[in-house]
Amino acid sequence: MSLASKKPTLAFLGPRGTYSHQAAFDCFGGSVFYEEKQTIAEVFYSVTPEIPLGLVPHENSIYGAVVETCNLLRSSLAGRDIVIRGDVTLKVNHCLVVRSGVKLENIEHVLSHEQALGQCKAFIAKYLPHATLVPTDSTASAAQILVSPKHDGLDPLKCGAICSQVVTTIMDGLEVLSEGIQDEDTNFTRFYVLSWGKSTTIPPPVPDLSQPRALVRLSYPPEKHFKFAPKSQDLTPLLVALGLCITRIDRRPSTYSIPFHDVFFVEATGDELAEDAEEDISWTEKVRQGVERVKQAGGEVCVIGTW
Known part of the structure; x- marks a missing residue:
């Protein structure tokens, strides 16, 4: 093999x-x-x-x-x-991509997803003020038009696409004319x-694992006798029980058929500077212990991942 x-x-x-x-x-x-x-x-x-x-x-x-x-x-x-x-x-680093040999002054149409077009307004206004903006389904489909025969009357030799640099590695005949053309750099x-499963091997190069993280799904068990979930679903006892450094919380409606019953996605990270009695406990074990405390506090909990 x-x-x-x-x-x-x-x-x-x-x-x-x-x-x-x-x-x-x-x-x-x-x-x-x-x-x-x-x-x-x-x-x-x-x-x-x-x-x-x-x-x-x-x-x-x-x-x-x-x-x-x-x-x-x-x-x-x-x-x-x-x-x-x-x-x-x-x-997100937007690039102006063209057919090889096309110059800035040749471009009459700028193609891209509408969000990308909006994110590059200043560049377009300064360097391509007379170009027509043509929205596409995605930034990649804009690049695809450049390597295709005339599309809806558009001449690829008079078009530029706002997209990712990676398209030049998978589509022959394209080059980056200008890089980092987005208005905001953040x-x-x-x-x-x-x-x-947890045993699947992640091939190199692996994602940055320098700071341990976990994503935990939290909720309260649904009260079957409630027609609606209580207006106040106080998450504080469950977060205290979890006992981890929390960096993000997202809320979505739960899958139970109870209006306004929510599920919370809690992202936590290991405290690399901690110097307590448990500092030699692995990150996975710390998360497991937190999960057990949440269960004891009456919460429903599922670890979606630790890394």
Whole structure:
């Protein structure tokens, strides 16, 4: 069996050339096979023994949490069969990509997803003030138009696409004309690395594991006699019982058929500077002990991942 055939497959939100693809490629390079999916849900549910790895966006520094990902993590599969094994942060770095040889003065149309077009307004206004903006389904599909025959009357030799640099590695005949053209330089997206079970090997280069983290799903058991959940679902006792350093909390409606009954996603991190009696306890054991305390406090809890 060749080394290449031993590489695992990783599912990501496609098409190829998206920022999800860029994040996956930056993390794993040539150590995995890449399989594109049309939705985040397809990525999540494709994580199986056949496709043991997946990458899903979790939060953006400007737009906040990715609701679809949070909703998927409510599934009973999360924490049981599909677990989080790491996180990857990507700086969204928009590039102006063209057919090889096309100059800035040749561009009459700028193609990209509408969000990317909006995020590069200043560059377009300064360098391409007379260009027509053409929204596309994704940044990658904008690049695809450049390597296709005329699309809807658009001449690829008179077009530029705003997209990720990774498209130039998978589409022949493209080059980056200008890099880092976004108006804001603080646009980052964080992704979760998913695996089928805890024993799946994460190929090198692995995600940065220098700071231990965990994602825990918390809720109170539903009161069957309540038509509606109580207006106040005080999370404080459960958080105190968990006893970990909490860096993020997201709330979504639970999967129970009780209006306003919520589930909370609590991300915690290990305190590397702690000097207590338990400093020699592993991070996984600290999380396990916290989970047991939550159960004793009357909460429902599931560890979706430790890394």
